[in-house]
Amino acid sequence: MRSSDLPEVRALGLFNSMGEENFEALMQAAYLQTFPPQLDLVHEGDPADFLYVVIEGCVELYANANRREATMAMVHPVSPFILAAVLKDAVYLMSARTRARSKILLIPSEDVRSIFELDDAFARAMVLEMAGSYRYVIKEHKGLKLRSSVERLANMLLRQDHEFGDGSGTFDLPYDKRTLASLLGMTPENLSRAFNTLKPYGVEVDGTTIRLTDIKALKTLAKPTPLIDDPKT
């Protein structure tokens, strides 16, 4: 792999505390590849052969059943994904595909597990990484069980504005609407209608850019809570 990519991988929470020789051993075994968009990296049910780390681009985690499909999460640089399956030496529970041209690091599962046994700092970093992922899914699950689709959309907009907005209330949607809909647990048609029902609350939609002109009103409807919407805790 290119040495210019090493520092940013090394800087990752998962890798920044482990021993130098173990890190090098991992990178020695790893492959760095660039994939085109819409390429399937992982299929649910397959044995977990690799741990993946998104270095550049974007990866969608999704799942199928009953001839339905649901987007489970989007992974952005620089983050690992499907860590749990690798650790447990089990099958993947989710599929993964690139959503943009993406540079991705593939580390063979066996190497991850053997370094996990060898390097105590790496093991501890894994716990925190797993704990973060766990809490993310719990929040998603709470949102799905406790909120209506309009509320989920409203909260997503508020979060997006807060995290990525410049303070003006204007920002761009992070993905196309079809993906957003699936991520929020609804159909594209319904997302469209949900935007309409949010119009009286100061939500202006122009293609992929959003303007929130009445955040107070939107919050009244969305009733955000850090126990679902705070990505940090």
Next chain:
Amino acid sequence: MRSSDLPEVRALGLFNSMGEENFEALMQAAYLQTFPPQLDLVHEGDPADFLYVVIEGCVELYANANRREATMAMVHPVSPFILAAVLKDAVYLMSARTRARSKILLIPSEDVRSIFELDDAFARAMVLEMAGSYRYVIKEHKGLKLRSSVERLANMLLRQDHEFGDGSGTFDLPYDKRTLASLLGMTPENLSRAFNTLKPYGVEVDGTTIRLTDIKALKTLAKPTPLIDDPKT
């Protein structure tokens, strides 16, 4: 704490590999208490002061928002819960209450974290515990997003029969129907109706006991998949 309880705690995956002196230090700091049913142990949003381990009885994890409530999971002996919040030194994302008279071990968070730093085997055990919990929630989330309520019920019945049945197709529901409904993401009324729509598929309900007389038909409807329904992987 009573020494007669130590062996079963020690036998837990989370504790069985750690050093003896560290285990004793943890137990030294811990409290073992028996609680009556329906007692609130933990409220979401509170800082994570303790790691809990159910020794006897049963604990419900639930969450509130928008004046709704949802059961997130049921915890049975012998298992820890809310490990992630303790590790991250964050607030609890879920509330917890006893559902039966329960003997519960409380270990102060700080002690858990300091032993986590000290004992490498303990840290590794945590990773596997977290990975298991993570995969459990992912499966729940997939079920909720990809299946109808009737399908969720059907699969729950099949799983229950497979795990706890005696092979005759007869078994008892693990909780009252109101709780089951919430766990499955529906209202009690709807659970009742869902049982009715399953009647043609050989599902006989008598109070809390269930008889499955046509498992093949039920499976045709439920379309179970290990990627959602297998509790082991």
Next chain:
DNA sequence: CGCGGGATTGAGATGCATCAAGCAAAGTGG
């Protein structure tokens, strides 16, 4: 025997999905 809580049933409203067009912006190829 009556009381009370969970479970069921029914009726009605609502949320959400589905199906089917329509539309606009962005490619594509002549």
Next chain:
DNA sequence: CCACTTTGCTTGATGCATCTCAATCCCGCG
């Protein structure tokens, strides 16, 4: 440069799934 497809989004009409509210039932328990 312009038809022509393609793709993503929207809109409308309709039906099903699920929730809500209310009434009733059932059973265990005082």
